[in-house]
Amino acid sequence: MQTQMLIDGRWTDGPDSERIEVLDPATGDGIAEVAAGGPAEAAAACDAAAAAQPAWAEAAPRVRSEILRDCHRILMEHSDELADLITLEHGKPRADAVGEVAYAAEFFRWNAEETVRIHGTIGTAPGGDKRIITRHPPVGVVVMITPWNFPAAMITRKLAPALGAGNTVVVKPPREAPLTALRVGELLAEAGVPPGVVNLVPTTASGPWFDAAVDHRAVRMVSFTGSTEVGRVLLRRCADRVLKTVMELGGNAPFVVFADADLEAAVTGAMVAKMRHSAETCTAANRFFVEEPAHDEFVERLAAAMGSMKVGSGFDPDVTCGPMINPAAVTNIDRLVQGAINGGASAVTGGSAIGGPGFFYEPTVLGGVDPAAPITREEIFGPVAPVVSFTDTDAMIAAANDTEMGLIGYVYTEDLARGLNVSERIEAGMVGLNRGAVSDPAAPFGGMKQSGLGREGASEGIYEFCETQYIAADW
Secondary structure, X not given: OOOOEEEOOEEEOOOOOOEEEEEOOOOOOEEEEEEOOOHHHHHHHHHHHHHHHHHHHXXXXXXXXXXHHHHHHHHHHOHHHHHHHHHHHHOOOHHHHHHHHHHHHHHHHHHHHHHOOOOOEEEEOOOOOOEEEEEOOEOOEEEEEOOOOOOOHHHHHHHHHHHHHOOEXXXXXXXXXXXXXXXXXXXXXXXXXXXXXXXXXXXOOHXXXXXXXXXXXXXXXXXXXXXXXXXXXXXXXXXXXXXXXEEEOOOOEEEEEXXXXXXXXXXXXXXXXXXXXXXXXXXXXXXXXXXXXXXXXHHHHHHHHHHOOOEOOOOOOOOOEOOOOOHHHHHHHHHHHHHHHHOOOEEEEOOOEEOOOOOEEOXXXXXXXXXXXXXXXXXXXXXXXXXXXXXXXHHXXXXXXXXXXXXXXXXXXXXXXXXXXXXXXXXXXXXXXOOOOOOOOOOOEOOEEOOEEOOEOHHHHHHOOEOOEEEEEOO
């Protein structure tokens, strides 16, 4: 298990040998110590990426494509090992971790195909005597900051299109879960990614690290996945150098169930949308709006499904809800739940933290929630489903859109026309219509409003890491 930083193809400790302790959230025990870099190491990684970038950009698209294809192959060959690492440092059920590895690897296969399809155009100016040529060169050196909730997939979703377009990268892996990122970096080198093209520098000092990276002359872009609060800070800092940014930020997803919905399917979808990866996802359903005639039955069914979940270590094959990432996460979840209960809601099932060892919270369904309660305004990031009844569709849509977030929404109805109409009216970058999961490397992932800028995945994803150059020609 690699625990050093990767800079210019070499694994190294920082000059002060500072280490980050990585905890198993299922027990609270330390499992590893990882090298921590500071501003000097961030700058050195940017130097290495800048030196490697010209040759990587000049490599034929087919050459880069084949290396990305080999990256997909080698990640899948090490699927079990990577899934174990994810479960160990994140805590999610191992079945979810296996799914994450397959999802993470697929970004390399998808972008291997997109790499050879970065197209330019040539056209005639309206006057008929000049030519308009456009092309899409790589941006250059890209700084990437990734979250702990998908230790593999949030890195590969950025890395694969960036590398395919001809960029080199400097990654700050998450402090809470850096081991998977370091192992992915090791495997990518085995797959043929040249030294300096991918650099990995964990840190305990995010602010100084980021300042050193964004102030580096070669850096031209920042790609960040994390909270909206942090995203605002990074955007302000990126503005100092007018850096290109892609931001995938927080969510507050509405999950809408109409009275005509197939309630069995709606509950199944709700469990996926809410509880996948132990509910620690930005796409998790955060507020449930259920039409009044279906409200009581939906709550009863959802509470039965949530109450039957086994909570524990993700390595137990029967566990379907693992630990939260740290004690602070449990405290914040409980704050929101108790606030809702004090405001008149009732815990139909769950409603409490689970004593240690480890950082666990009961899968919880709250009924009778005040639509204005803090739990409907903040991202829960935990296994809690607050349910609100509605009778007026227009008022429900207004409530669903009454948030600064706009990442994703979910709609369940048997009436396709109504489903599409409501989906279009929800202010979100993605909507699951009779589906509880929407993520796909072939689809454009991203949000509206303060849930982000840009898209990851699909054909749009690789162009985020390209410039557009126009050549005015006369022949």
